Amino acid sequence: MTRWIPLLAVALFAPLVVADDLLPNIIVRQNDLYDHDIVFTGGLRLLRLTNGTPNIGLGKLYMRGDTVYPDGTQDVYQRIYRTDGSWWERLAGRFVYHPTHQHIHFEGWAEYRLREVLPGGGVGAVVAMSDKTSFCLLDVAIYDSSLPNFNPSGQFHSCGASVQGISVGWMDIYSKTLDGQAIDTTSLPTGEYWLESEVDPDNQILESNDGDNITRILVQIDVEGIPLDAYEPNNSRTEVDGRPSGGANSPNLGPCNPETTIPGLTIQESANDDYFKFYLPATGGVGDLVRIAFEHDQGDLDMKLLNSSGTTVATSDGTSDVESISLWGRAAGYYYVRVYGYQHAVSPNYTLTINPSANGAPGVTVTAPPPGDVKKIHGFDTYTVTWVASDPESNPTWVTVYLNTQPTLDGNEILIPTSLHTDGALGFAVVNSAYVPPGTYWAYCEITDGGTTTGAWSPGTVTFEEPCNPCDTNCDGSINGFDIDGLVAALSGNPSNCSPCIGDCNGDGSVNGFDVEPFLECLSEP
16 A cells, blocks of 8 residues: 555546647749739739748648538538647638639638728728638748748649649749739729738638738839839838848849849939848959949939948949949958938939859759659649759858750740749749749759859659640540530449549549549530
């Protein structure tokens, strides 16, 4: 008994281990919203925008398709993983086949709005909005690799009807070039508005924080007077540092070789300075410089060069149409350019030119696609291009991926927008096949150290294949009413044997209710 009592006490008072949910937390990345354009098409004035949705939570967003309905939609269950390795599920919405993108989307993933700007910068009423957009949820780019439970390989690489999602520290990105990424502004008066993006506007998914699903930036539509330029806001070093190096419309310019010239810049308000950041890879030479050109009579501009600590190291404050600062003898590293109006002058138009130094060329070896050919389904699969980057002076490097049907830079190469100026040390970029037509492609990795650009082609190819004529379910060489019985048989699990994907009309790798709509589209085609 002398040993039993202490052991019993330990058993009675031992702490109970309780598992916790590892919830995702989806946000909207502000930097992507700055990549927007006003375009005119079909009599409409559209604001097209890029939208990125990172997962910064403790758990992955895991979405599993289930029951399929006669209209082709499908129940989606969100799987919640727990700290003890178990999981549970909850109904979270619907999957739907998206005919333009040709793959399965999760309905109501994001909504875009324009709102009034109230006095003092307040947020007013909604004046225009998009339809709720559906996304195929994928791991397209790394957002923050330092987050707990980050998966360096990602997990979600296909637009399937069974599983989609976003891993911890990863994000999905939909470029402004894709269908649905627009707000109709045709009826709006000129002026300044809040551009707002909200992820999960109907609160369909369970996440750790629903209070950070909205992000806004200021945009201008055909304003009278001096407009904001595409690189705003860049009124301080802090704002510039928060933008991606070398990103679209980013004042954090990063690599500027062999010369970067940016026209159409403005100082639209008194005391509204512009800052730009760039990288100098080697000690500046005789011809290396920073310059602004403008019409002095429209507003006198001056310029300062600041080092990485923000200390002014040179000033140009003449009275001509050009201000220029030599980079000769300047040490390698990051610098800022500050452009400002003399006595708070404004300027409707100026051009910035940066001619940086150069040294030994960086190198890149493309390792995937490997020798041979890799097969992927177009509009359904992603593909990861990989490389090994190097630089003889250990400068930072940036890599941009292009695809072409021939291993040559002939003007037909296609930029993968989500790869623009990827950190070379990362070693990979994910290609969403929706950005290119079906076909066989070589990958070209363009690398720069800020002073010299080189590049290399992949040793092999990736083929984004069209689905294998699955709508010809009776295998007679044509798509017609005789194929209806074959589709019904395929949906019931008894397809004919002339093709491995008979009945999989949307090419998602399974035969289900999503195949009904594309099958009917096949029948309606001449």
